Amino acid sequence: MTLKNFLAFCAVFALFSFTHSGDDEGPRFDEKDTSAIIKASYIYNFAKLIDWPDEDKKGNFIIGVMGGSSMYQQLITKYNGKTIGSQHIEIRKISNSHNFSVCHVLFVDNDYSSSLNEVIDRVQGESTLLISHNKGALAMGAVINFVVVEDNLKFELSVSNAEKQDLFVGSTLKSLALHVEN
């Protein structure tokens, strides 16, 4: 058998060896936490489109994440070291024992929904942009809340809750929200 014939034999043999299922050379499931990627991109935009009081425009711009480890990872990978105004973004993983008030942005993922009331109480009067993913969170005091509409992640916004936190929401962000509570 010549080399050419041998190669032909191998190739044909390999083809017939494919199973009827997901064959060995079939595509691999490239699982990604796509929701986390989308949320991270939104959060960076929120930070750019909201104005903080002058006294908070010094030091690092701290984005805290409660829950959602892939969310934290996404923010680190994509935004750690970038700037909001003149402030460098610093991403922190936050738990209940941390001081929330150091955060410019605090994201509470839906797996931490049970802590939301406590978190809201603890950031009262602080200039912390509280972002959640929990039904009815605006009524509880969150400034921005992610909602799912026809499988897509969108966001709702409470201007009055923002004002309570001494945050100014620009018209651009208002116009992009699914709905705005004044």
Add this chain to the structure above:
Amino acid sequence: MMKAVKYKRLRMALAGVLLMFVSFVGLAQPQETLDAYRAYQKQNYQEASNLIDEAISTEAGQKDAMTWHIRGFIYKDIFNQIDDKARDSENREIAVDAFLESMRLDDSGQYADNNLKSLRYLASSFYNDAVLVMRETSKDNIAHSEKFYQRYKGLMEQIDSEFDAKERDITYYKALATSHRKIYERDKTANRKYLNKALANYQYVLELDPDNYGANYNTAINLYNEGAHGIEQIDAEAQIPTIVEIQSESIDLFREALPYMLKAYELDSTRKETLIALRGIYLSLNNNEKANEYRDLLRETQQTNK
């Protein structure tokens, strides 16, 4: 060495057929046929091909099954020995046509066995080329794979009434889809059309066999991966309208993937990879409730398999 012995045997077998023909049927074929055969025996292929071409240009030669039969062997050997089985060899096609013509004219079936054996051999050579080209996964010639495969299939359908084209198509087009996908994955932006080709290959398999687990599963995975890739590519500085647009396009792909993966699950509910993929698709569709359902099923399956 073995090859030489093999061809010597073939030529001897052919000589036997020829002698029988000359003895019992009489000299119906032109002289050029016999001369061509003698040149062929001496492995003088150039002379053999010239003479056999002359033979088939005569009226007697045109109607003579043996002349076409010998022409088939001469050109088959040219394809093998001179052209070294080159994919683009025209001599292979001439050999095929000659054997087919010999079969058509061979009322007594005298050459049937050898004609069929030779045609099967040549058909296999097309199939081999189809597979080899496919496995090169080259943008430049992947289209030739299908051309060779169709040639193989067409020939087999002509010579073998029991040939199962459907089963062969399923195997071939699933493998072709894999090659198309590999080309796409080398450069997802420039080679986007190869993903569409891969999906079209699977679609064809599903038309033939809607219950094909692999085609359903792989279609779903390809669609999901493409959607996830879109989201993954969101630029760090992308503004909200862009995020919304990319998300929407990706969600459409996840939605498109879902029924194929559900079908794969329906076909085989015990496979771990299907449960993992369903959980992932539902998560990307922001449906945590359904995602958790499949996460729990996955845990159950893993417990059962322990």
